[in-house]
Amino acid sequence: MKGFQLATVLIIGALLLFLTIGPAVKTASLEAVRRSAVFQAEYIANIINFLQSAPVTTQYALTTAKGSCTMLFNQMYVELTLENLTARSDILQTGLEIPKKEIKCSAERQKTVCFVRRQSSIDIFESEVNCILTA
Amino acid sequence: MATQEESSGMMPDFMFYFLLVIIALAVGYFIYLAIFTFQPVIDLQRNARATLEISENLMSSPLTTSKAVFSSAELDKIDNKIVEPYVRHCAYGYKAEIESGGRKWIFGYEPRDFGRYFDSLKEHALKTPVSVDGKPGTLTVTTYENTITSASCLIQRAFVLKKIEKWPCKIPTAGAVSLPRETRAVRCDIKLEKQRDDFLCIGAAVEEAPLVECRHLPGIQVQKFIFKGKKFNEIKDMFLVAYPLKRYADSCENLNPADIAGEKDDVVTVLLCIEEAAKP
16 A cells, blocks of 8 residues: 555656646757757858858768758758758858759668869769769 | 554655655756756857858959959959949848058948948958958958848849748847847838849838938849838738749739749849738
């Protein structure tokens, strides 16, 4: 009987604690993902913006995390969607063409996204090996 | 079945554990208050990074003969002009000052309003050592984000991407540090008009009000926009929407969906409209 009382009290306590803190943890997790989307979008736009001032054939390899994400590139901005949360970051307009491209992350494996400075554009593509061999 | 003695012996145990759980809950709640109700405020320093990126790109632009070596002949062509040549950031206007050998070249966007009528201004400056015709000098780039730069960015995105671009109307919050935002916002209670073909100019939302300042926006036609019909406190649920159009439209009310440009169409003009947020 003593054990039963103890178990009941502990279960009720854990339940109350979960109900109190659970929603806050969920909100904090979503906020973390949102911020991650914002920072990642800024980071990727940064790569493109610096490559625009780099010599032709300069490359950068970005390794994506495992999970669900979509990167959308166009002439004006990078749009990153993580867990249905979307963030955009501006690309500088320097006369170089940024082709429209969509790259999806994979839940099974990390992907390598290559950015290569060409004469009149920035090439963006996925690579199975590395950017140097496939560029 | 428990005897009376056993029952009375169990009660203090129960009370002890009950109190223990209450204390644990109180500690848990205190931790919750201490951690989760505090929201960290992060400034993304977008303008600082934009300033660095613009400087880097100017130093390898056609204004130079090699990396960070500017040509005085090229600088003379754009000196004292409100243009942002070779490098343009959608949301930030920039002013560049290059000093060398007692000479100074200035070009780019510089605000005249400084937040008096429109938006609080975000500003960042960066000074970098460069050279002009081989003589040592400095490049100072100052970036500005305000209502005119935001509005021109909205228009440029719609024009270049041939997509409807929609930004929330912003209630001005002078000096506030904002959380990272997925979408930008813009002041909507304004007048926007193209002047001398290449400049987008801004004024108060009254027909007779003078245009206060302009940003260079070459090659993009914009139909005159004057905010009207809504009171200031009703703006918060509204959007400023830029429509890329295949042909000129009389007004937002008479906009024919068939006139909105698609990916394969040539955009002739951009039309700005105020729209309400869609009701869920």
